[in-house]
Amino acid sequence: MSDLFIGGAWSPAATGRSFPTLNPADGTVITTCAEAGPADVDRAVGAAREAADAWAAHPEHLRARLLWRVADLIEANAEELAELESRDSGQLLGVAREVSVPGTAEHFRYFAGWCTKIQGAVLPVAFPDTLHYTRREPVGVCALITPWNFPLMIAAWKLAPALACGNTVIIKPAEQTPLSTVRLVELMSEAGFPPGVVNLLTGGPGTGRALAAHPGVDKISFTGSTEVGRSLVSAAAGGLKRLTLELGGKAPSIIAADADLDAAVAGNLTGALFHSGQVCAAYARFYVDRERADEFTEKMAAGAAALRIGPGDDPASRLGPLVSEEHLRSVDAHVRGAVYEGADLVGGGRRVDRPGFFYEPAVFAGVTDDMAIAREEVFGPVIPVLAYDDPDELVARANALEYGLAASIWTRDLSTAHRLAARIRAGAIFINMIHVPDAATTWGGYKASGWGREMGPYAIDAYTEVKGVWTHLGPGSR
Incomplete structure (x- = not known):
């Protein structure tokens, strides 16, 4: 039985409900996972919000060390992660070993490097005797909802940049393939992230909708079908949440x-x-x-x-x-x-x-x-x-x-x-090549294939707000 991870502690769902995850190679049940309900969503959002200010103020070089430590732990547990990924999603073990697990570690290392390089700019403005500069600040509490096809690597696509930018997160893996994400969160806890910075909710579509509609969530990042993406837009519209959507393709x-x-x-x-x-x-x-x-x-x-x-x-x-x-x-x-x-x-x-x-x-x-x-x-x-x-x-x-x-x-x-x-x-x-993503460049779609971009410097845009600061330098005030 796999529990939820909220505020630095593992616990069952408030309702006690659970759901099975199957091995698609033979249809047998691998294990059961806690099914998060509204009370669990409230707790996770509360924990993330309580941790948000301290994490945003956490020294950038220490954030980087934590992300790098996660990459080290991923590599130290690579075979276990690959076997989990293969067993739960049906992914070929060779693909899990050679693509998914190394790609997951690489994303954490790439964005560890960004932690100390997120900066604003001094911009010339038309007003005399005025200093204007920009700051990049965390968006806040981010709900990260991942699909079932590459659960481990896509979790890293979202977790690493969100945390590098100083956000707190709630990760919700697809109900079909939660196990590698559960193990990844265990490793992140082992790495030393403060309580409430990383939270995990397992559950079905209802859990995702509750996160999207929750007033305490500032941003949603979702990878999945266009149909579900549209439903999340509707659920998030009342709160005017920021959205990154990587959706269907043909x-x-x-x-x-x-x-x-x-x-x-x-x-x-x-x-x-x-x-x-x-x-x-x-x-x-x-x-x-x-x-x-x-x-x-x-x-x-x-x-x-x-x-x-x-x-x-x-x-x-x-x-x-x-x-x-x-x-x-x-x-x-x-x-x-x-x-x-x-x-x-x-x-x-x-x-x-x-x-x-x-x-x-x-x-x-x-x-x-x-x-x-x-x-x-x-x-x-x-x-x-x-x-x-x-x-x-x-x-x-x-x-x-x-x-x-x-x-x-x-x-x-x-x-x-x-x-x-x-x-x-x-x-x-x-x-003249196959489709291959890379941590250093852009990923995302036009039209109904999504909003925004992931990976590379584009992910920094997705997980930060830009603030302009104006200072009058002359005598008196305006």
């Missing part, structure tokens, strides 16, 4: 006529099927020159069929399970709907006959822009191939959806690549 991948097709197939297989397609920036609609579309589709189908499907802790596995029975049914409904609409299912598209939530990658040919499979976020191992005749039509087709998180371009002509990159409305463009 990333277009453009394969130009001159692309190295074998490289494009290899890159797009990874871009589409990394973590079984359960990635917000997954390549999810493939625009291929018509003369090469059949060859691309055949090679994608063959490559997908060759990937071994199995549990995350099996070194031979190349595709793990989907996160839940509910999500598997959603993916399968999209596949069946595409067949109904007339798309040609070239390969896969079936549940694997074994315990757990495994699904064969589905590759479609003959997809058109009006089909749901080309418009809706599936968040699973589905590859719809759309042919094009005129390169001039690509930008309009790529930009036609409400999403704008990421896009990919495959071409030997860098002029083509950079012209397309400038015109496609998405927060991250990847040229």
Whole structure:
């Protein structure tokens, strides 16, 4: 049983309620977690608010040491964290070891470096004999709500910059995959954060809505679906809370006529099927020159069929399970709907006959822009191939959806690549490569894919308020 962490102490939910978290590789219960209710949200917000002033005044270099200490503890407990991540989310153990855990440590180290570099500026103003300068100050109490696909690393994307900027936090992981975040908070407590600076609430959507609506919360950072993001905007509107939202995506991948097709197939297989397609920036609609579309589709189908499907802790596995029975049914409904609409299912598209939530990658040919499979976020191992005749039509087709998180371009002509990159409305463009975030640069989306940016110096903007200070330097006063 996993408890809540509020004000520096672990305790059960006020109601005593709990919920199970499952292993998606076999559907069995791993453990149960406390389900936070309104009273627990009140306690966590109260603890964070009580700690806020002292933490904001905590010397910056000491804040940095705490964040660095967390990174050290993550590395010291790397194998345990990787196994938790794999078991709870279905993530391949190799991915957890090589991407999620090192990425988590790197985010804490990167933002540890920022602690002593958050500064204002002296600005010239039109008024004579006046000194004007700005200060960057913490926003206050931040509610951080994370998704189920990369729970550990995305928690770090939010926790590290929020704490570096002097905010206190309440982290709420997705109810499907809370365990690595629980362990991370244990390590943060071990690192020595003062009581109330870091708080943990486990629970379902109701817990997230209660945090969003709570008058004691100053900011919400949420990563998840566009639908849930919209609901959080509504819940937070009354308090005019600051929001950072990283939401859904339907990333277009453009394969130009001159692309190295074998490289494009290899890159797009990874871009589409990394973590079984359960990635917000997954390549999810493939625009291929018509003369090469059949060859691309055949090679994608063959490559997908060759990937071994199995549990995350099996070194031979190349595709793990989907996160839940509910999500598997959603993916399968999209596949069946595409067949109904007339798309040609070239390969896969079936549940694997074994315990757990495994699904064969589905590759479609003959997809058109009006089909749901080309418009809706599936968040699973589905590859719809759309042919094009005129390169001039690509930008309009790529930009036609409400999403704008990421896009990919495959071409030997860098002029083509950079012209397309400038015109496609998405927060991250990847040229001849897969989608990879980095602590030092920006992450976030256009349109319905979100508000604001995470990572790099952009995260400092997200977690600070800018205050202007005016001082008259002449005699007397104005």
